[in-house]
Amino acid sequence: xxxxxxxxxxxxxxxTTTTATLTGCSSETVADERPGGESHAxxxxxxHRAADVLVRSGSSRVRTTMETATGGTRVSIRGSGAxxxxxxxxxxxxxxxxDAMGAVExxxxxxxxxxxxxxxxxxxxxxxxxxxxxxxxxGIPDGNLVTGGATDPLAAAELLRGARGVxxxxxxxxxxxxxxxxxxxxxxxxxxxxASPGVRGPLAAAARGFAEHAVPFDAYLDxxxxxxEVRHQFTVTxxxxxxxxxxxxxxxxxxxxxxxxxxxxxxxxxxxxxGDGTGTRGGTASGGRxxxxxxxxGxxxxxxxxxNRSTPGPQSVRRTLGVASTIExxxxxxxxxxxLPKSSDIYTGRVGSPQT
Numbered sequence: 001x002x003x004x005x006x007x008x009x010x011x012x013x014x015x016t017t018t019t020a021t022l023t024g025c026s027s028e029t030v031a032d033e034r035p036g037g038e039s040h041a042x043x044x045x046x047x048h049r050a051a052d053v054l055v056r057s058g059s060s061r062v063r064t065t066m067e068t069a070t071g072g073t074r075v076s077i078r079g080s081g082a083x084x085x086x087x088x089x090x091x092x093x094x095x096x097x098x099d100a101m102g103a104v105e106x107x108x109x110x111x112x113x114x115x116x117x118x119x120x121x122x123x124x125x126x127x128x129x130x131x132x133x134x135x136x137x138x139g140i141p142d143g144n145l146v147t148g149g150a151t152d153p154l155a156a157a158e159l160l161r162g163a164r165g166v167x168x169x170x171x172x173x174x175x176x177x178x179x180x181x182x183x184x185x186x187x188x189x190x191x192x193x194x195a196s197p198g199v200r201g202p203l204a205a206a207a208r209g210f211a212e213h214a215v216p217f218d219a220y221l222d223x224x225x226x227x228x229e230v231r232h233q234f235t236v237t238x239x240x241x242x243x244x245x246x247x248x249x250x251x252x253x254x255x256x257x258x259x260x261x262x263x264x265x266x267x268x269x270x271x272x273x274x275g276d277g278t279g280t281r282g283g284t285a286s287g288g289r290x291x292x293x294x295x296x297x298g299x300x301x302x303x304x305x306x307x308n309r310s311t312p313g314p315q316s317v318r319r320t321l322g323v324a325s326t327i328e329x330x331x332x333x334x335x336x337x338x339x340l341p342k343s344s345d346i347y348t349g350r351v352g353s354p355q356t
Contacts, residue, residue, distance in 0.1 A: 043166045043182055046221055051157035051196065053225045054085045054329070059336040063328040064092060064150040068321055077149040079111075082336035083329075085154055088115045088198045089338040094149050112338060113152050115198040118144050119341060131347035141209030143202035146234055151325040157227050158199045160219060162191030172220070175330060179220040179228050186232075188213045211237060231326040237319060 038046075054060075064079035075097055083090035090113040096106045107129075112119040118135040127133060137144040137152075145151050145159075166184035173179070188210055192203035207213065212235040220229040 038168060040166065043168055044163060046180075046225060047160040047163045047166060047182060047184075047219060049225065050160050050219070050221065050227045051154060051199075054154065054157050054227060057224075057226055057332045058086060059084045059332070059334060060153075060329045061331040061334050062090065062092065062153050063330075064094075064153075065326040066146065066149050066151070066323065067326075068323050079150045082334060082338075083113070083153045084336040084338060087338070088154055089113060089340075090153060090336065091338050092150055096149070109149070111148060111150065112340060114338075114340060116201050118148050119346075120148070121341075127347050127349075130345070132341040132345055133347050134341075138201035138205050140205060142234075142236065143204070143206035143209070145202075145206050145232075146236060146323050146325060151232065151327060152199075152202070153327050153329060155199050155202060156230050156232065156325070156327045158195045158203060159186050159188065159191045159215065159232065160217070160227075160230070161194050162187040162189070163217075164190075169218075174220055174228055177222050177228060179222050182219045182221070184217060184219075186215050186217055188215060210235075226332065227327075227329060229326065229328045231324060234323045234325060236321055236323055 060083060062079075062081050062083050065076055066079075067074060067076040069075070077094055077096055079092040079094040081090060081092035092111045092113065094109045094111060096109065106124060107122050109123055110121040112132075116136065116138050118137050119132045120135070121132045122129050123133055135144070135148070140147060143155070145155065163184050163186045166182055169181040169183050171178055172181050188203065189207040190213075192200060192207040195203050215235075216233045218229075218231045219227060222228050
């Protein structure tokens with residue numbers, strides 16, 4: 001259930017695009033040591049300790065944007081709220097575009113962010129509007145960096161611990177504050193290994209789930225070293241999106257004269273066996289487990305042998321998509337009251353399609 005829920009928002013974004021285009025991967029940036037500028041080592045140190053500085057800052061208000069673009073169409077999910085960096089908890093209200101969850105405009109979704117967990121309310125898909133759905137962020141392929149529709153602000157800062165090549169673009173003004181603009185590439189796996197304990201689990205899940213660990217970023221730090229804005233360019237495939245895999249599916253379609261086997265717990269089905277009595281295993285799509293194929297019944301042949309693995313069917317072709325996640329932090333010290341739902345308020349039934 002957790003995978004199906006967590007993938008709802010990004011799955012909707014991917015459904016609105018017709019072609020996969022963006023890759024979001026870049027080579028490591030060479031350090032920029034301009035006259036009068038800080039050294040490469042100092043730049044890396046500022047980014048590596050950005051999460052620690054936020055914890056010392058206490059709390060802030062937050063704005064989030066998750067967007068993708070393909071074929072000239074840009075789709076965005078925007079959010080706003082507050083975050084307590086000491087308690088590692090936040091509350092966001094996400095506003096979805098009209099087509100991100102289907103033809104009908106969706107009501108705003110409330111999300112509660114906690115260490116290792118995401119709570120969603122008013123998600124739709126047949127879930128009562130007064131109930132919360134809980135997702136274990138350590139058990140979904142991207143650690144909820146993108147699939148919930150907003151990156152956890154503290155996780156976004158913790159990702160900078162894996163920064164490698166960094167350049168100082170220069171000083172700029174941001175909402176009336178002078179900030180230093182850094183550009184570089186971070187590594188999800190490296191960040192996961194040295195992240196704070198409360199964020200390590202989700203980042204470790206992302207390190208296991210993402211095919212591409214290199215994540216380009218732009219980060220803006222004020223003179224106190226506080227992260228004011230960060231933009232990560234993630235590269236995801238359909239198999240890395242929570243909720244796209246593990247759905248119940250049927251086995252391969254029947255071939256000539258022979259019956260294909262049923263694939264248990266498969267994703268999209270694979271192609272069927274030929275009519276020589278050979279059955280197939282249901283091909284997996286987006287990470288679903290394939291089930292053993294039943295014996296194929298030949299047209300004029302005797303009982304066929306157990307099915308062999310087939311190649312994934314046309315519906316299981318993985319798509320690559322660039323997803324840009326932007327976190328803006330402001331009004332430091334503002335209250336961030338977050339109360340997690342009681343167990344009686346958490347939905348425990350079956351979660352349907354996000355478009356229902």
